[in-house]
Amino acid sequence: MSITAETTERPAVTLTIAGSEATGGAGAQADLKTFQQLGVFGITALTCIVAFDPKDNWNHRFTPVEPQVIADQLEAIQAAYDLDTVKLGMLGSPATIDTVATALKSQEWKNVVLDPVLICKGQEPGHALDTDEALKAKMLPLATFVTPNHFESLSLSGMDKIESEEDLIEAAKAIHAASGAAVLAKGGVRLEGADAIDVYYDGETLEVLRAPKVGEVAVSGAGCSLAAAITAELAKGASPLDAARTAKEFVTAGIQARVASNAPFDAVWQGGAVQKAPAAAS
Ligand code: PXL
Numbered sequence: 565m566s567i568t569a570e571t572t573e574r575p576a577v578t579l580t581i582a583g584s585e586a587t588g589g590a591g592a593q594a595d596l597k598t599f600q601q602l603g604v605f606g607i608t609a610l611t612c613i614v615a616f617d618p619k620d621n622w623n624h625r626f627t628p629v630e631p632q633v634i635a636d637q638l639e640a641i642q643a644a645y646d647l648d649t650v651k652l653g654m655l656g657s658p659a660t661i662d663t664v665a666t667a668l669k670s671q672e673w674k675n676v677v678l679d680p681v682l683i684c685k686g687q688e689p690g691h692a693l694d695t696d697e698a699l700k701a702k703m704l705p706l707a708t709f710v711t712p713n714h715f716e717s718l719s720l721s722g723m724d725k726i727e728s729e730e731d732l733i734e735a736a737k738a739i740h741a742a743s744g745a746a747v748l749a750k751g752g753v754r755l756e757g758a759d760a761i762d763v764y765y766d767g768e769t770l771e772v773l774r775a776p777k778v779g780e781v782a783v784s785g786a787g788c789s790l791a792a793a794i795t796a797e798l799a800k801g802a803s804p805l806d807a808a809r810t811a812k813e814f815v816t817a818g819i820q821a822r823v824a825s826n827a828p829f830d831a832v833w834q835g836g837a838v839q840k841a842p843a844a845a846s
Pocket of ligand 1: 584
């Protein structure tokens with residue numbers, strides 16, 4: 565293979581504030597691979613390190629990064645780049661949420677994409693409850709776009725069940741009302757039916773995005789890659805609805821091309837999605 569320089573165009577710069585998931589399926593690793601694949605320059609502030617435990621049913625071993633170390637990373641990043649787009653992944657503790665909220669409030673943002681990762685197996689439940697509450701109180705108001713999964717939609721909407729497309733629409737509307745953000749509420753494999761549906765709602769436009777389910781088992785990194793793809797598209801100037809549509813196609817292709825692993829979940833392969841060339845001007 566030979567390599568040649570192809571472009572002199574400068575990419576948009578996109579930050580993810582997220583955890584490391586060591587096996588590379590989810591977290592900051594999935595975000596950076598997605599950013600690269602969609603043509604934006606990715607940077608990361610790490611909030612925690614997750615190492616699955618193969619001796620204990622692949623439960624999560626969770627190690628938070630010291631708040632000062634998170635603040636230091638963000639100080640370096642915000643001094644080095646004039647950023648307007650950020651993605652928030654696993655934050656994992658009230659102390660981390662405070663640190664990240666302080667850094668976010670130190671500047672203006674055009675796009676704050678919140679993947680409201682609520683609990684991580686292996687975390688002590690009382691601790692997780694505090695984290696959920698801090699996330700709702702301190703992060704949700706800063707978000708311009710939120711991407712809750714089924715479990716997170718229940719928690720953020722306060723609904724006691726989401727079993728149908730109508731329920732998911734109600735949840736998306738409730739989360740929009742609580743946050744003011746554009747919402748993409750993900751049904752994934754949790755809702756019955758042949759399609760994986762996601763509900764987009766921004767206060768004006770309601771759209772149900774559909775793609776045929778690829779199997780009935782969730783794939784690691786799908787949620788992270790979806791939110792990262794939305795972030796990349798917003799950074800390139802797409803509207804929130806177009807960003808959601810492109811991200812859905814990107815993740816569907818990544819699930820179809822998934823990488824098998826010995827862990828319980830296969831991993832999304834972000835390289836499975838190839839960008840279409842823009843239509844030639846006629
Ligand atoms: O998929 C949610 C997620 C996000 N971030 C990190 C994770 C996980 C799930 O394992 O480990 C770091």
